[in-house]
Amino acid sequence: MLKVTVIGSGNVAQHLIRVFNNSPGIEMVQAYARTPQSLLHLLPENKITDSFHNLEEADIYIISVTDDAISEVASALPFSRRLVVHTSGSVSQNSLDSKNKRGVFYPLQTFSKNKEVDFKKVPLCLESEHPEDYIVLEKLANAISDNVYSVDSTQRQSLHVAAVFVSNFVNHMYKLGNDICQTHNLPFDILKPLITETAAKVQLLNPAEAQTGPARRNDQTTIQKHIDFLEDENMKEIYHILSKSIQNTK
Amino acid sequence: MLKVTVIGSGNVAQHLIRVFNNSPGIEMVQAYARTPQSLLHLLPENKITDSFHNLEEADIYIISVTDDAISEVASALPFSRRLVVHTSGSVSQNSLDSKNKRGVFYPLQTFSKNKEVDFKKVPLCLESEHPEDYIVLEKLANAISDNVYSVDSTQRQSLHVAAVFVSNFVNHMYKLGNDICQTHNLPFDILKPLITETAAKVQLLNPAEAQTGPARRNDQTTIQKHIDFLEDENMKEIYHILSKSIQNTK
Structure with a gap:
């Protein structure tokens, strides 16, 4: 005992x-x-x-x-x-x-x-x-x-940082998605199956393989259309920086 | 038929x-x-x-x-x-x-x-x-x-942008988490239950309520520690901007 x-x-x-x-x-x-x-x-x-x-x-x-x-x-x-x-x-x-x-x-x-x-x-x-x-x-x-x-302590610190990315920052992406839905009179419910499936996918595939979307395809037309569509300066900046980061992924 | x-x-x-x-x-x-x-x-x-x-x-x-x-x-x-x-x-x-x-x-x-x-x-x-x-x-x-x-078409466009945030960008956060694990010889598996739980949470709570982490707590010491810990300039920038965005959330 x-x-x-x-x-x-x-x-x-x-x-x-x-x-x-x-x-x-x-x-x-x-x-x-x-x-x-x-x-x-x-x-x-x-x-x-x-x-x-x-x-x-x-x-x-x-x-x-x-x-x-x-x-x-x-x-x-x-x-x-x-x-x-x-x-x-x-x-x-x-x-x-x-x-x-x-x-x-x-x-x-x-x-x-x-x-x-x-x-x-x-x-x-x-x-x-x-x-x-x-x-x-x-x-x-x-x-x-x-x-x-x-x-060990260094690994644990790295995990804590990684957890901020895959949990805190991910949740903030959900929050921004929710904001966009609210602005356009859509229920957040409509995004929930996509959220579940996106998390389920990386249980099986590694995240680099699972990546989809305009930035992954280097579809500059859609990226620019989305940035123009967003009215919030903060969202525009986040959209730009994360798209750039995905595009720079080897 | x-x-x-x-x-x-x-x-x-x-x-x-x-x-x-x-x-x-x-x-x-x-x-x-x-x-x-x-x-x-x-x-x-x-x-x-x-x-x-x-x-x-x-x-x-x-x-x-x-x-x-x-x-x-x-x-x-x-x-x-x-x-x-x-x-x-x-x-x-x-x-x-x-x-x-x-x-x-x-x-x-x-x-x-x-x-x-x-x-x-x-x-x-x-x-x-x-x-x-x-x-x-x-x-x-x-x-x-x-x-x-x-x-309608405008709503659909907004959904497409929202989907980029809650799926494409979320997956990129998983990818960065995976990169951090690899750098420190940790398996990505260790993050998977957290990824699942973070997605499960917003099926029940709204994302603003579900938000946790150093940025949410305005814990500037930990934020700075994490940014110093990250070696990759791109990750530093993303960490900084997303923390700022969480902190500016009313």
């Missing part, structure tokens, strides 16, 4: 607590939250604390707080020589206080409060200061996911 | 022929292809012609060729006063020769040669010169799809 404590009460923390609760090989020892009420729907009251000094012995402490707070929280922990990891894609392992054994447990997924996520499919990116701790982290990761990767 | 003839042998034409073949209320009269062999896997030889003069009577002629060729093909048809439509998102209805009754039958989806598409979910955007022809087009559309929309 792996004994786990989660420190934090945000989106990622709550998804982790939920999946740990439902995993046979894992014992949720405690969770820390500044406002314990925020976790009462997930854990009994006696397992939630708002004081680091009440934290009991566990095999792994998972700090899942905002990036800026990780270092401070790690330093505030009143114990040493235990395994302490964070869940951030962009914070280095060394930001954790060296009094404890350090590691990273980074789930590469976008989490929303009101949408269930199938954790079995969530890639978990693991890193540890000491090889023996990696085995513990891997055991925990394998208990909840089928996609476990060993990822 | 609706009698349909498809003119063209590309991706869209082939997908249409396949779905018409499988639809009880529709009779595939003929298909035109410059190289008839290209359609032999879909139709018997006697239903494929490479001469416009062999085209028999049908209720609807669907021109599904490259945008540049639509006008020429429409003019070359040796008959008049019949219903002739094209399947393009970006060509106006008036590009068709006025000797026939004109219309548009635009499937808003990305089609690949080797990937089946569930046509029931493909939005079909219809337009016709004469109201009585709209009824015929609608009947044909309803026979193959559950998503049929009346879309």
